[in-house]
Amino acid sequence: MAAGAVPEEVLLNSDLIQELKEVARDAALLHGVLMRTKESPNSSEVVSYAPFTLFPTPLPRPLFQQAVQLQILFNRLVDKISQDLSFLEEALASTIKVDDFTAQLFNIHRTVQQEGHSQSTVLGLIRSDYMLDLGPDGKTTLKQIEFNTIAASFGGLSSRTPDVHRHILKVAGLLEHQKRVMDNNPAAEFASALAKAWELYGSGRAVVMFLVEDVQRNIFDHRCVENELWKRNVPVIRKTFDDVFKTGLLDQEKKLFVLVPCAVLCGSFLCCVFLQNWEVRLMMERSQAVKCPNIQTHLAGVKKVQQVLAQPGVLEKFFPNEPEAVAQIRATFAGLYALDVGEQGDRTVAMALANPEKFVLKPQREGGGNNIYGEDICRVLQGLKGNSERAAYILMDKIHPQPVENYLLCCNSAVKLTTCVSELGIFGTYIRQGTKMVWNQCAGHLLRTKSAEHDDGGIAAGVAVLDNPCLV
Amino acid sequence: MAAGAVPEEVLLNSDLIQELKEVARDAALLHGVLMRTKESPNSSEVVSYAPFTLFPTPLPRPLFQQAVQLQILFNRLVDKISQDLSFLEEALASTIKVDDFTAQLFNIHRTVQQEGHSQSTVLGLIRSDYMLDLGPDGKTTLKQIEFNTIAASFGGLSSRTPDVHRHILKVAGLLEHQKRVMDNNPAAEFASALAKAWELYGSGRAVVMFLVEDVQRNIFDHRCVENELWKRNVPVIRKTFDDVFKTGLLDQEKKLFVLVPCAVLCGSFLCCVFLQNWEVRLMMERSQAVKCPNIQTHLAGVKKVQQVLAQPGVLEKFFPNEPEAVAQIRATFAGLYALDVGEQGDRTVAMALANPEKFVLKPQREGGGNNIYGEDICRVLQGLKGNSERAAYILMDKIHPQPVENYLLCCNSAVKLTTCVSELGIFGTYIRQGTKMVWNQCAGHLLRTKSAEHDDGGIAAGVAVLDNPCLV
Numbered sequence: 001m002a003a004g005a006v007p008e009e010v011l012l013n014s015d016l017i018q019e020l021k022e023v024a025r026d027a028a029l030l031h032g033v034l035m036r037t038k039e040s041p042n043s044s045e046v047v048s049y050a051p052f053t054l055f056p057t058p059l060p061r062p063l064f065q066q067a068v069q070l071q072i073l074f075n076r077l078v079d080k081i082s083q084d085l086s087f088l089e090e091a092l093a094s095t096i097k098v099d100d101f102t103a104q105l106f107n108i109h110r111t112v113q114q115e116g117h118s119q120s121t122v123l124g125l126i127r128s129d130y131m132l133d134l135g136p137d138g139k140t141t142l143k144q145i146e147f148n149t150i151a152a153s154f155g156g157l158s159s160r161t162p163d164v165h166r167h168i169l170k171v172a173g174l175l176e177h178q179k180r181v182m183d184n185n186p187a188a189e190f191a192s193a194l195a196k197a198w199e200l201y202g203s204g205r206a207v208v209m210f211l212v213e214d215v216q217r218n219i220f221d222h223r224c225v226e227n228e229l230w231k232r233n234v235p236v237i238r239k240t241f242d243d244v245f246k247t248g249l250l251d252q253e254k255k256l257f258v259l260v261p262c263a264v265l266c267g268s269f270l271c272c273v274f275l276q277n278w279e280v281r282l283m284m285e286r287s288q289a290v291k292c293p294n295i296q297t298h299l300a301g302v303k304k305v306q307q308v309l310a311q312p313g314v315l316e317k318f319f320p321n322e323p324e325a326v327a328q329i330r331a332t333f334a335g336l337y338a339l340d341v342g343e344q345g346d347r348t349v350a351m352a353l354a355n356p357e358k359f360v361l362k363p364q365r366e367g368g369g370n371n372i373y374g375e376d377i378c379r380v381l382q383g384l385k386g387n388s389e390r391a392a393y394i395l396m397d398k399i400h401p402q403p404v405e406n407y408l409l410c411c412n413s414a415v416k417l418t419t420c421v422s423e424l425g426i427f428g429t430y431i432r433q434g435t436k437m438v439w440n441q442c443a444g445h446l447l448r449t450k451s452a453e454h455d456d457g458g459i460a461a462g463v464a465v466l467d468n469p470c471l472v
Numbered sequence: 473m474a475a476g477a478v479p480e481e482v483l484l485n486s487d488l489i490q491e492l493k494e495v496a497r498d499a500a501l502l503h504g505v506l507m508r509t510k511e512s513p514n515s516s517e518v519v520s521y522a523p524f525t526l527f528p529t530p531l532p533r534p535l536f537q538q539a540v541q542l543q544i545l546f547n548r549l550v551d552k553i554s555q556d557l558s559f560l561e562e563a564l565a566s567t568i569k570v571d572d573f574t575a576q577l578f579n580i581h582r583t584v585q586q587e588g589h590s591q592s593t594v595l596g597l598i599r600s601d602y603m604l605d606l607g608p609d610g611k612t613t614l615k616q617i618e619f620n621t622i623a624a625s626f627g628g629l630s631s632r633t634p635d636v637h638r639h640i641l642k643v644a645g646l647l648e649h650q651k652r653v654m655d656n657n658p659a660a661e662f663a664s665a666l667a668k669a670w671e672l673y674g675s676g677r678a679v680v681m682f683l684v685e686d687v688q689r690n691i692f693d694h695r696c697v698e699n700e701l702w703k704r705n706v707p708v709i710r711k712t713f714d715d716v717f718k719t720g721l722l723d724q725e726k727k728l729f730v731l732v733p734c735a736v737l738c739g740s741f742l743c744c745v746f747l748q749n750w751e752v753r754l755m756m757e758r759s760q761a762v763k764c765p766n767i768q769t770h771l772a773g774v775k776k777v778q779q780v781l782a783q784p785g786v787l788e789k790f791f792p793n794e795p796e797a798v799a800q801i802r803a804t805f806a807g808l809y810a811l812d813v814g815e816q817g818d819r820t821v822a823m824a825l826a827n828p829e830k831f832v833l834k835p836q837r838e839g840g841g842n843n844i845y846g847e848d849i850c851r852v853l854q855g856l857k858g859n860s861e862r863a864a865y866i867l868m869d870k871i872h873p874q875p876v877e878n879y880l881l882c883c884n885s886a887v888k889l890t891t892c893v894s895e896l897g898i899f900g901t902y903i904r905q906g907t908k909m910v911w912n913q914c915a916g917h918l919l920r921t922k923s924a925e926h927d928d929g930g931i932a933a934g935v936a937v938l939d940n941p942c943l944v
Contacts, residue, residue, distance in 0.1 A: 025516045030504040044497045046518045
């Protein structure tokens with residue numbers, strides 16, 4: 001049996017698994033791995049545990065370290081892209097014609113660009129996602145699935161899961177495995193970066209604002225980061241877009257103010273979590289607030305950019321004198337193909353139709369769960385044939401992860417032995433003041449695991465569950 | 473305004489209180505201050521927070537310290553009582569005639585006494601409860617309400633509440649108050665004592681068994697202690713009386729065995745949490761297991777003993793050469809009066825009927841919420857007049873605590889400003905091997921607060937809620 005794998009006498013002992021499930025559930029709850037219920041997503045009167053794996057998943061240490069070490073390079077890359085406005089304009093030209101969301105972002109970008117930015121400090125909080133690809137030669141390599149520039153989700157809860165897995169392993173008598181589960185604290189890492197940016201904003205009256213959706217089922221994930229900020233004596237408020245729409249205003253110096261419960265207006269520095277209201281987004285982009293992400297960093301994260309980056313010579317443009325950096329980043333790229341109108345796009349379509357099982361078709365749309373696989377690729381591409389709308393997608397090589405047997409614990413679902421695949425996210429934080437990078441850190445990791453039956457979908461979509469690497 | 477009190481601009485700012493409630497609830501949940509729901513007391517699929525106060529309650533530091541310092545004396549006193557079999561027999565003679573529960577305990581005690589004890593190590597985990605009595609002279613003194621020898625409840629959750637209150641105070645801007653909330657970790661203290669007793673038991677194959685009720689709404693409280701034991705590499709199992717009834721057995725050396733999920737029989741060392749099945753209790757008392765409490769220590773905790781201790785000369789018998797210890801303990805006694813048949817009991821009845829508002833009538837019954845107040849005292853005593861059944865009660869002076877304004881947060885209840893009173897419990901742990909006390913510690917505290925409207929009832933009864941002292 002491979003190191004780090006759970007021995008069969010544990011995995012298949014149904015009495016023990018039953019006991020471990022109870023222990024695991026209560027440990028997750030006690031450690032704050034919480035989620036509000038589907039039925040009452042805006043109430044904390046009764047809550048449940050966030051879904052998670054019973055056991056951590058074996059992951060080769062060298063590949064994990066490769067991903068961790070890459071993160072400060074990816075941070076720099078994303079920040080460079082966000083500052084290269086002609087690159088963004090060119091890369092997204094075809095996308096904004098057909099994808100309304102990206103077009104709206106781009107309009108805001110253009111507006112604030114013309115008006116002039118009132119804040120030169122940028123806070124980046126990004127996540128680069130990978131899967132382990134088992135090649136036909138039997139070699140496993142690290143392949144990037146995507147990178148996200150609005151990526152704080154589950155950084156809080158994943159700070160709590162290592163202790164849960166260690167406890168389960170201890171009760172299961174797997175003491176050697178237990179030592180292979182590393183500490184992970186994205187909540188503290190995010191808070192350190194946010195606190196640094198708050199400090200740079202330079203007003204003791206400023207607060208960090210978490211801009212949240214109306215439906216807040218994942219509030220405990222945010223609360224983990226909030227608590228870490230309060231520990232650092234940085235005040236935090238939570239506001240919905242609607243709150244900001246109703247009570248937000250800019251003063252003459254473009255300082256952003258919102259109404260807080262102490263019944264005074266406070267200068268606020270903000271952290272965007274998600275986006276809905278374009279008017280509010282524009283007000284915030286115009287403001288002196290330090291944005292996370294700002295509009296350019298948001299644009300740098302759209303999938304089309306990822307595909308353009310994979311083209312020959314593009315990474316070299318961002319790292320002109322660092323061939324080693326280019327090689328390290330490129331080594332994690334899977335094949336990525338444009339679907340723009342024209343000959344190149346036609347070739348991509350022909351390739352996808354010939355072997356749809358080899359690819360993933362990815363729309364620009366935000367969030368997980370929208371990717372297209374197998375015969376659906378043919379259906380979608382044939383529907384779009386010759387149509388410029390196919391530029392709203394990119395095509396990517398499908399990754400072949402090695403499946404692992406595990407149990408997935410989800411509220412009110414039966415727990416059964418499941419063949420699973422995992423995705424490793426590495427968090428990064430950086431802060432740039434004007435042209436100077438003053439903070440660049442790897443900020444922990446997020447392992448998500450799902451049934452191999454599901455092609456797609458994240459934790460929020462209820463498909464993937466929280467996990468931890470068990471380094472081997 | 474008194475130091476430690478919450479300023480009115482906070483206490484009466486309804487917008488801020490609304491915000492703090494949300495913050496408080498989520499903080500309690502994230503810190504593991506959990507309870508299963510009334511609707512599903514045996515499931516952890518959805519859970520709620522254990523009820524708690526929004527703010528900690530001011531408590532004079534000298535009185536708090538007095539209670540803490542007394543604990544190692546109380547530990548010794550309880551242990552001495554448990555070994556003084558003729559004292560127990562005499563003190564409980566009238567009670568066992570009328571109280572069936574105490575009589576059953578006494579029968580088991582007699583049986584194992586005749587057979588001879590097979591374990592000379594005793595683990596005590598006790599709690600001494602106090603209220604602050606505001607005398608007619610305006611002086612506040614510490615008065616003991618009762619002591620408990622089955623008292624582990626809420627030691628786990630109260631280890632988690634200091635951080636919750638500190639967080640609330642920080643968000644409320646009450647930084648000075650925050651520093652007055654002390655650390656408290658009964659879960660770790662219990663676990664240290666349990667681990668020591670496990671070590672003294674002397675078998676690496678032994679496990680700590682938590683004997684639990686069928687309805688386990690308060691499981692998270694226990695889990696806090698279990699987790700602390702696992703951290704100390706001491707294995708823990710949870711068993712109901714029914715589990716032990718069905719699978720428990722004693723070997724020829726009177727080692728106790730129960731079936732555990734690994735499908736092997738394990739030698740078990742045990743911690744009783746609550747009692748129901750007399751057959752199981754007898755089997756356990758006969759066994760080599762270290763009991764917590766053993767039957768004599770259990771008997772030492774019945775309320776009648778408390779009344780006998782308050783009689784002149786009784787404490788002196790237990791501490792013959794320590795007048796200082798006697799004085800310190802006696803200083804916390806409220807007036808306690810016997811209701812045995814006879815002249816003394818008749819005088820007690822007359823005194824109670826004349827001024828019922830000055831007294832509390834306490835039945836022997838285990839657990840809180842059974843005390844009798846005011847006109848009900850007359851009703852009960854008149855019903856029992858001349859009847860030997862009145863020996864099942866003791867009478868105690870009523871304490872007059874100083875009320876404090878606070879908000880009580882209970883699942884699915886409206887939160888409103890409430891006039892509250894508090895009860896301070898001090899936990900103690902001790903281990904005796906034969907005649908030698910090898911462990912004697914104060915093990916933290918438990919402050920419980922309830923609406924002043926309620927005369928009686930604990931947290932489990934849904935009346936009192938978890939609180940913390942804010943030392944002034």
